[in-house]
Amino acid sequence: MEPFNTHTGMVMPLDRVNVDTDQMVPKQFLKALTRQGFGRILFYDWRYLPGERPNPEFVLNFPRYEGASVLLARHNFGCGSSREHAPWGVKDYGFRVIIAPSYADIFYNNCFKNGILPASLSEEQVEELFQRTEKEEGYMLTVNLPNQTVADRHGLMFRFDLAPSRKEVLLKGLDDIGTSLQHETDITSYEKAHGATATMYEAVDVKNYVNARQ
Amino acid sequence: MPPKTLYEKIWDSHVVHEEAGKPALIYIDRHLIHEGTSPQAFAGLGAEGRKVRRPDLTFAVMDHSVPTKDRTLPIIDTAARLQFEALEKNCRETGVRLFDMNSRNQGIVHIIGPELGLTQPGQTIVCGDSHTSTHGAFGTLAFGIGTSEVEHVLATQCLVQSRSKTLHILVEGKRPRGVTAKDIILAIIGKIGISGGTGHVAEYGGEAIRDLSMDGRMTVCNMTIEGGARAGMIAPDETTFAYMEGRPFVPRGKAFEEAVAGWKKLTSDEGAKFDMTVELEAQDLAPQVTWGTNPGMVTSVTGRVPEPGSFHDPNDQKATESALKYMGLKAGTPIVDIPVDRVFIGSCTNSRLDDLRAAAHLVAGKHVAHSIKQALIVPGSRGIKAQAEKEGLDKIFRDAGFEWRDAGCSMCIGMNADVLPPHERSASTSNRNFEGRQGKDSRTHLVSPVMAAAAAIAGHFVDVRSLDVSTVE
């Protein structure tokens, strides 16, 4: 995974609470077989009118936010479905950072698997950023992960909290699976001690029939 | 030893590796996968040359996009067909057991786990699907994960997790007639809000929860995620063991007795501390109906569509305004005056036998209103479908003007042909009323199965308590 250190980019405000992952990537796009190409359809139903004409009333289509890479959002961002297609879309569109007062658990987790930094600031701080973004065309923020700060060029600086282990994953661009596989001995001895099985006592109609019953 | 919560007991018994200040590596007993969120995980695994560590603990099913009409016909949706083929191929190559759409045990992933006895108390269960919380009804730690985590579990049979906070939800007293498990959980979400449980694992208790059947308990745990908590659990008891006995993957005879003896220890100890507690009185509850675009936007059937101004928080006011606009509703409208276009009884929330029986009893001898364009019954699994047919429920539904379909997710998510058309309004027993959930621009009202059945007969919402039907419980 691509490591994250600092990022400077233009801010796009999404002024809605409880944005769910169904809105980020609607169901018709869940039939894909790859992780690519979800940027084009991010926020599909809000973003496009019939015939995929851009909806001029949706913020993503405002010319002033073209090229934005910092997504400013409200409370409980990413609730609902566990679909990782949502962060894939966020990343593929070009966002590297999300700033919001709070996130839903599964979405928050999924961000770290994809090199996206979901920074949490207080409601008041987020409100301040909304106002500044509204006022200043091309409003930019610099997000510094090592220092855990969000700053603009006018001297504003907010600190955000982040679990140290999460921070490390992003900073180093760690591959979780590789790290876990280093604990192979622990996993094997756990398996020996606990002997987890799924024994079938009565045949069911299943392909690749295996019976772990010994 | 200090007293422990159920969550802590299951957590502690699954830690494979832990270092201070870091998330732990925990072992996963059951990994359930489906066609929608697994192809990229298998692809990632293959790209790294990694293997599925425990195909024998991994179970796959086709549910999200399967047709609910005739399965002997070719699948015309190419994208869906390619996903089915990918799942089939991935399972064949890795030895993962697959319930394909022609299996007589096929069904929605969260329905067949418990039905087949794959779900057992004390386990950790994950699936690339947020409603994995359903399995918690058996006293398991079960939660939804993203596709990268699916890949992680395939490769390691473990997951990197931090301990959650704990939330105790107590529903005391007796449930009044007409108030179902669905109404209990909707009322809870209405009370705590859709992010009220974020960061927590919920455990349900209290007389009203204990009194629920396993089908009802699964409904409650299923929608836990809609209140923000990733997992919901109920300590196993005699109701649990009676449900489990004799199911295909449940130990038999003496082994069963031994298992039960172990499962009985899976309760929160006296004096165990929870980070947060929420209490409700069952007797205060009425049947619930959602009016907005998330499950927390809910009220009693006796209520009205709220005024945006009645909310304190300006964010809530804005959200309510936009929800009413999307839903095509006027503030102040009595819930019972809202007409319904289509009715959907199905989904992993409410498509089990108890749900179908209750709905069937309510519609027996009656007919769906003329104004209703479609009334769908989609059993959660083919096993449930077969049992319902044995009991003659299919005939009751058909005679009343309902369509009787094959098992799958169907109109809960509209990934197959069962889509709610734009601007049409449903009474749906599913779990999400997000914008576009059942179809672009569609309008969803979440209700219990008996409330949905009653709406089908009347053409609008009705308070089931006013009906002279013994089976509204």
Ligand code: SF4
């Ligand atoms: S029935 Fe609905 S909520 Fe349940 S697994 Fe299927 S799509 Fe998800």
